[in-house]
Amino acid sequence: MLKQLLADRECVPPLGTIDQRLRQCNISRRSFLVFCTSLMVAAPYGLALTDKTRPEDVAAVLGKVIRPPVIWLHFQDCTGCTESLLQTSHPGFADLILNVISLEYHETLMAGSGAQARQALDEAMQRYAGKYILVVEGSIPMGAQGIYMKSGGRTAMEVLTDVGGKAAAIIAIGSCASWGGIPSADPDPTGAVGVADLLPDHSIINIPGCPPNPYTMLGVVLQYAADGTLPETDEQRRPKFAFDRDIHEHCPRRAHFDAGNFVKVYGDAGHREGWCLYEMGCKGPDTHAGCSTRHFNEIPDVWPIGIGAPCIGCTEKAVAFKVPMFEVVQLHTIAAPPTSYASITTTRGTISPLATGLVGLGVGVLATGGYVASRKFSRKQDDDDAPGEDPGSHERPQP
Ligand code: SF4
Ligand code: SF4
Known part of the structure; x- marks a missing residue:
């Protein structure tokens, strides 16, 4: 129309x-x-x-x-x-x-x-x-x-x-x-x-x-x-383009989940190392959304799990504001690890061979596209901030 x-x-x-x-x-x-x-x-x-x-x-x-x-x-x-x-x-x-x-x-x-x-x-x-x-x-x-x-x-x-x-x-x-x-x-x-x-x-x-x-x-x-x-x-x-996958599928902490490295208390050693938040009540395995690959405010890692907070399942009617914050969700569809993991660093625990061995194989198009585009964005932002090129300096006419 x-x-x-x-x-x-x-x-x-x-x-x-x-x-x-x-x-x-x-x-x-x-x-x-x-x-x-x-x-x-x-x-x-x-x-x-x-x-x-x-x-x-x-x-x-x-x-x-x-x-x-x-x-x-x-x-x-x-x-x-x-x-x-x-x-x-x-x-x-x-x-x-x-x-x-x-x-x-x-x-x-x-x-x-x-x-x-x-x-x-x-x-x-x-x-x-x-x-x-x-x-x-x-x-x-x-x-x-x-x-x-x-x-x-x-x-x-x-x-x-x-x-x-x-x-x-x-x-x-x-x-x-x-x-x-x-x-x-x-x-x-x-x-x-x-x-x-x-x-x-x-x-x-x-x-x-x-x-x-x-x-x-x-x-x-x-x-x-x-x-x-x-x-x-x-x-x-x-829209399927944004909700066709669950958070757990492409979570950067997924390798820790598969390795059994779980945060037990906020601020503990695992939390500081970026371990999995499942035992803190993370609802990522039950939540369909694109947050793990499409972050907020045009800044990589700006999303709850990216800053160390569990997913609360806010996109799921049956989860958000109904299931208590620290209640652990049931794992319904977690049969196999993903084909790739985001890179992680750890000084504690051991990442399973399966978790690490698949890195680099068949990198997800969106994850890669997101990362590359984010880097491009950062460079372009630097360019935009160059003297004489400030895109924010214009006067916006009233709609
Ligand atoms: S349980 Fe949560 S923090 Fe752990 S891998 Fe899944 S989505 Fe990520
Ligand atoms: S409480 Fe409602 S209006 Fe506020 S951010 Fe959440 S969804 Fe939006």
Whole structure:
């Protein structure tokens, strides 16, 4: 449906191609290439990526895409999902993201409030009726006829039904919007549910996580903007490109798991050596997500296990906020070690011959691509920080 925007371009002047917008805002090509590199690592978004695909190829495709209009609603949330989108490590990245999409309404970011905000929402819905992507952050309180949350006199249920009903597609970002998240934990007096519980027949993509990786959301939005399709999903409406593997499968501590090297107490010798966190309650073996290969804030190792904390299973409805933090999960599908391990160092214990002998064989494409792209990113960031090339120094026009 967004393809129609191409034909309607004269009728919807605020939109244009991503290339046009970046030129208009004096955003450097180099910054855009860095963004595309991160996108390649975190969200292949339907591009048939190969090991020969370069950020320039992605930029060439994306540059021609009409900026997709996005309306972003908040319900029972902590705004952490928004924070994960905007707290990027690279100067100007948040600005860049907000220029790649056309964010028409976002209660946390907009200056207006009250009647002004409501007017902005109504205008955006009217202008892009049937064409905008609705991003929902936070759970919807269904209990007691929805009295636990009202906005402008309407319950959350009424707002979502209204705004969601005119959207081309809906993205439920975060665990709260996907299936209730933290607000749905016992005893939950509000009756918190996810978007699909209220609008089961709509085109909805769930991107659970607390918070989720923002590039997964951007990948879905940009795929839809590029060719009008949504990514293939699993039975929980999660895009397979980001949720088709469990954390344990590509965890950098997996060699320690297979060798029987487990952290027993935070701060013990094994913890300091980076041993496996399974006995600390790590839910990685039961959790489908891409965190172990697609890290946060464009920095390698920035994710819970990367900094020594166990995975809490935040993308799994049956695990997060339901299974106690230190409870050890059952191992269902761990039959054989992976074909490769991330490199580790250890001065204690012994890594099994099986664990070490397979290193180097059939390195996973994504893991390698992620690492290589991350290194490229670091170099490009250094380049961008060179005098006279500061991509963060531009003034961003209001959307
Ligand atoms: S999913 Fe997590 S980060 Fe996002 S709004 Fe809910 S509690 Fe906050
Ligand atoms: S149990 Fe957790 S820390 Fe250990 S290898 Fe699996 S995912 Fe990694």
